[in-house]
Amino acid sequence: MIPVVLPLLLLLSPALAWIPLNEWESGNVTVSVGEAGQCVCHVYVPETTFPADRVQHMQQVSKDLILEVDIQVKKMVSYEGNLEVYLKELMDLTVRVAMLESSPDKYIKLDFEILRVELREFEALVSQLKDSLNSTSPMFDSLHTEIRNMTLIVNQLETFDKSNLEVIRIEFAKLQKKLQECQKEQEFIKPDIGNCNHTGIMAVSKPTVIQLNAHLSAGYQYGGWGKDSKPVRGYESMYFYGAYTSPNVYDFYLYSDYEKLILRSAFKHHDLPSGWEGTGNNYIVHGNTIYYQHNTPFSMSKLNLTSSKYEYRVIADASQRFSYSYSDHQNIDFAADENGLWVMYASEESKGKIILAKIDEKSFGIEDQWNTGVFKQLAGNAFMACGVMYATRSVDLNTEEIYYAFDTKTKQEKHLNVRFQKFQEKYTNLDYNPTDQKLYMYNNGYYVTYNVKFNRE
Template identity: 50%
Template sequence: MVPALLLFALLRSTLAWVPIDHWGSGNVTAGADENGQCVCKVFLPDTSFPGDKVELLQKTSMELSQKVELGLSKLELYESKLVIYAQKLVNLTVRVEIMQGRPDQYTELEFELLRIELQQMEALVTQLRQSVNSSSPIFDLLYVEIQNMTSVVNQLERYDKNNLLVMQHEFTKLQKKLEDCQKWHDESFKPDIGSCNHGGISNISMPYIVQLGAHVNEGYLYGGWGRDSKPKPGFEDMYWYSGYTSPYTYNLYLYSDYTNLLLRNQFKYFDNTLKGNGINNIMHGNYYYYNCYNTGNLCRMNATTFVVETRVLPDAAWNNRFSYSSATYQDFDFAADENGLWVIYATEASKGNMVLSKMNVDAFSAQQTWVTNVFRRRVSNAFMVCGVLYATRQINLNIEEIFYKYDTKTGKESYISIPFNKQYEGFVYLDYNPADQRLYMYSKGYYIYYNVKFEKI
């Protein structure tokens, strides 16, 4: 119990504003004690301050405040990411739209790279949705848009592959028609491969212009092309090409067959690994024969092992001393026919007249030599057929003429006249191939060939 005066002093400041009538009769009693003093008894409800609850409330409030701040920082981060993703999505959309306009101009690798970027975008958006841990229309729309673009890219890639298959099919049909037309046109030129049972060349067909060389550049004026004149088993259909912007040898491209030659799809190439003078080179028995760079030596490279051999050709003039009239630095002209490998050149002793040597392929050396009476600088080019040397000269801008031949069997030479048309004014390479009895020409960067007709005996 509390004395009345102390109680009133204590409660006056806090309870004075509450009328005593409102306290209720059950809470206040009054009376006198044994000494006659007035005593007032007040029964108040629990007035202890809830400090533990306030502390809990403050702690909870602080935790909520931290969570709100963390949530706000995450939202700011997500907002910045959304800006980046949105820009990436715009860029990808533009690229996909461009691809839709011309899907046939893109490779499988380009489609694969675009698909990888879309997969990365999809993974980032999925991660963002999981971080927010809720469904958002913005995230859902972004995710759907990426899925749509992925579908479009897949369709475009299928279109690209299908289109390529269609193009290859059409190309095959066109090639067949061309071959049929060529067969019909050249019915009189029926080759008897490997036979020399004829009286020599009687006629040359019209030129067949195949296409630009592998560099697809008319600036590659110097070069040659054709087939291996003595192919290894399994490489009977192989073609080769070498071309450069000046009269030097710097590369060699090999193609498994004629179709891959047209598609420029080489199975082996040597780019800037070879170095030689001139371009009257040849493939024979899986070897590439050429003039060694800046010397009067002969070179050959094994197309399988890449090993290069060199040989000295005695007395041969070089360094553009007696080159063909069609091109410079044609000191040595390799040729092949039904009898084997030959090299055509000139010497100081022959006073610039053409010299012809039959090569021993195994020893890579000259085994027999003939000297002609035709000055090499008068000649545009030359080639061998069945042991007979044929030389050409220019008649006018459009006509070339086989004007001279030398028979190594009899040692007889004669002047003849077998004109044939040229597609272009100049040419730098002309060689006969006994594997198909064709003349292969390289002119203005183009592959050109002729069928050869022989005189019957």
């Protein structure tokens, strides 16, 4: 230790003069009086030279540490943001795996592989984050466990998917078949209304069963329904319906449109007055007029729906002995097509074969007629389309067949084999409507329609 002598000037300071000398003696500092009477202080310091270079070094180290801490803090902020993103992605993956687990049959192999890749990427990100933070936090172990669990679930679900692959293939084949059937049905849904440039009917669609009749009773087996085949302005969407528990005609219901028909909300109900009752269920609506078979006298009759005026005309040679095979008293059958209004009946002279006649709508008389080769009692029903009469017959309980056609233009007849499905075995009314090229059938109390496809070679 090296003593350092302080000058006597210290004793001259007014602030120090009153302090006794022995008060300065403490630790590394001693005070005494020299030979000349001066005050001598002895101070002991550790070294002879002050370590300024070490202080500078420590200052630099301190700055570096502060900078490093700042960098690490920024990294922590960045990692915290990444961790939030990763946690959100993990939650999304968890939801997707849960959805996949709840309905694995809705996913394909590609979905499983994508999930597996994303899980691997997420596991790598979590590992990178853990290494960067040099942390052994349980949170990272939990994340790894969750990822492994989800990967296991994905693998199990893919195995489940493979085990049911044959079932899926069968269902897919069924779907393809239904699609093909739908495409075939689509061909019927694009009619060329009013165009008779074809060689006749080549196919009939599957039946569309609308619903049970408006009386909501299957007991009303005799009747008919459909649309006006020559609607007047404002009634283009009108439907009609009438049905009974026997082959009699007492009243008709009119509906403004298809929706009202379904809701059984008729805008008009026609009760046929005494003396104007009918029979046979072969009625149609044409030009806002209902045409039906009159009882007494046996004749064809019509009711104008606007004026409520009734008329009838007797067909001298029409017989009451010949009816269609599905129902009694279907002796006079009305039909309408692109060429106008028609009536079909049989006579004693024709030996029960159908006579086709064209009706003059103004005079309500017969303007022309043709003899056909169809024995009426063997036919299920008959209808007109583009001036051609078509007759049907039963093939079996579920199948009907258009087996005969007579062309009024060429006066030629030919045999056909156009089969279509029946909803139920027996029906009492079948008519073609030229406004939509559909067949309307009243089948054992149900409204049924068919689309018709013509051969347009």
